[in-house]
Amino acid sequence: MPLNPPQPAQQPCVVVGAGPVGLVAALALRRRGVPVLVIEAEPANRTRPGSRAIFLGEPTLRRLEDVLPGLGTSVAEAGIQVMGYDAFYGGRRVFRQRLKPAPPLRWGRSLPQKLTEEIVYAEAVVHGVEFRWGQPVVGVSTTPDGATLELASGERIDTPYVIAADGARSAVRKALGIIMRGSTDDTPFIIVDVDEHPDGCTPTMPGHFHYGCPELDGRNVMHMPFATGMRVDLQCRPTDDAEYLASPEGLREWLPRVEDPWYVDHVRWVSTYLFHQVVAESFTDPARRVLLAGEAAHLFAPFGGRGLNSGVIDATDAAWAIADACTAGTPTAAGQLIARCAADRRRWALHNRDVSSRALRIMRASDPAMRAGRADAARRGWHRCGGRLAPGWPTARSRSRLGPRWRPGWAACRSGCVRRVCIDLREASGASPRHAGE
Template identity: 35%
Template sequence: METDVLIVGAGPTGLTLGIDLARRGVAALVVERAGALFPGSRGKGLQPRTREVFDDLGVIDAIHAAGGGYPVGMVWRDGERLGEHRMFDPLEPDESSPYGSPWMVPQWRTQEILYARLTELGGRVLFGREVTGLDQGGSGVRARCTDGTEISARYAVAADGGRSAVRRALGVPMTGRDVDPEPNLVADVRITGLDRDHWHLFPPDGEDGGLLALCPLAGTEDFQAVARFPAGTEVDVSPDGVRKAVAARSHLAAEDITEVRWASAFRPREALADRFRVGRVFLAGDAAHVHSPAGGQGLNTGVQDAYNLGWKLGAVLRGGADAALLDTYEEERRPVAADVLGLTGGVHRGEVRRGEATAQLKLGYPESSLSRETRTAPDGPVRAGDRAPDATVGGTRLFDAFRGPHWTLVAPTAEPPALPPAVRVVRGPAHPAYGTGLFLVRPDGYVGWAGAPGAAVPAEYLSRVGLGGGGVG
């Protein structure tokens, strides 16, 4: 089999990348060692920035229909309600950030939605196909699978999780540590005798200790159960083990757990791959960085990896950009992943509140070599490298203009310079979200180049990002 890009892993990261490449006309093949999509709720929180990405990829309506907002916490003790607990600082949507607080969708449902969008665009996923090794040459990659088949591609992306076989085959170390010695059980269950209006919290009480949290999963009849155990405990993930854990930590009886749909055990860990690229192979998602689940950052950071890498692969393979553009993937995403690791550790230790800090709206690439700020005295809040906020300029909503695999020039009060026809131009009066000037917005929604009125985008920059031709992939 041959393809332009081989994506190993059909989780949220791999499926997001597959969608982005498919809409760019890049042939991509997703392979997944499991026989089906992941069945659990694990990464259930979609941050506001991820919702913006899903808006661009054409799945936001399905995501909204499938989920809901997070409920308020309810603390219990000895079968009595002690009171509500606010787990998030509220974030109100506004014109520049139309998606406020996180949106809850069980991971299995998010993946179903992404998979449906990928197949709608003509993309493919091969299930039951495990990649065990890779060979690289000057012009491509050859992947070996356990069933004896081989897949040739110009580039490959490891999105196969924290225990990535591809990362190990590349010999890339992952530096990290356990952030908590206490193992955890996570399970999707159905419960009788508990309301679905609250995220039910049962603080540690008794020798077997450990918090129990029962969160109603929006859009389903299920609850996600998370139970913590003392260090050194062998966690029983059988249905009986799940029922016993819930009954031991709450007023519920084992028989109140009418069904255990999925269960797993984990120990909170944080780790970062030493490299995000080896030749023609890239690491993304949990294959590149593993986070504590505190703060709901892991799935979201993986989606952002894919969103960053997708347009760059498209520019090299279809837009004529030089392959050196792909070096900026590690340059931009590894520092972000390192910062997010610090954030999730702070949330886990109770030092950082969930809310503005975890929304991922303020992440950007101000130090990137792709961020060119040429104005000497900017009069607005946006600089090159920043996320481009939403606004209505000249009667056009910017997020509508950004939607799609193209670049956009936002030109408040300025005459736009000559640009390739592929660049969409939005003109209008000054807007406080931007000020005046020229803002060339990348396909992933960040300002790449910013200039004063009358400035011209350098031909060298346009060529580098695939808008001026001349590259070889």
């Protein structure tokens, strides 16, 4: 979108949080001619550990391109195209997908989150976004006329609008009294980042998810390459000592069973986590002066890439709604724009929470019916009914808000009810890169 001249007397809008969601929001505002101040609690030279959110889907890259022509392409070129996907069940491959090399904005790309941040941050600086580093927000108040942020230093900042992109522990959300609703899963997972293998094989590997991996005594394991490395994700059992399995000694026990032993000595980062499936009860305040975005608004299970991908859409929708509200003419019209954006994004967040919750149930298969359905789907073979699961890849723009772009019915597959399980298994493990993050 073209950069419009800002109104001379306009106060800068404030984005809280300089992660990828906050940076995209700030750049999107600036591209609409709105002055922007980004406030970040951490210092500018902070260390960003781990690969974190690694997959950006095609709709997300195209949304970045909408914000600034060439931005989506730059991010894509910094990543790698995952060239396919395999699904295994109990040691047997039951689904196989291979992709041909595609242009940068096709299929999505895999890269560490910090690379995405670096690219967007550089553009934000070029476009005149201001930054305040090392300034935690400790209080927020809103009125029909604007918002006031209180910093830990005691400084108070008045602004017409705020985008809260300050993460899962959002100080802005807490200060406004907005509650997150949902659940936390009690099964620990372990993420391991490893370096690229020196023989060059890592970026060419297909992603894979192994249900009931025999080498790991029936646990689930995933690996996904990204630019500069690879992620290995282990689903623990409730009785596992996750802290031990994430230790150097524990990694030496299980990682060589599923990956080249070389990787054990080239571990870059390890993290344990629990899945949070929560959504804020509102994405805006009663005065319609604050919009929540990204993990300040929702937390999902990471499989399928719904966190950062939906966060980018949150950020851009919020920025464009605020830019329109700044010139709406009346407070009522401006408030309606903000309320509409908040309601729309919350609706999609609830959808994503429900889909990722279903994926988690399939991965865990803790009830007999799910275990039986999952085993039956694998026995009949995703490779046999997979071609009938998705009759064709829809266009990237067919659903830009990261909702479902294909809703397969039941009748098209002779496998009957197993068809639904096949689809959910693929979705649970991120089998279709085109759809990841929806």
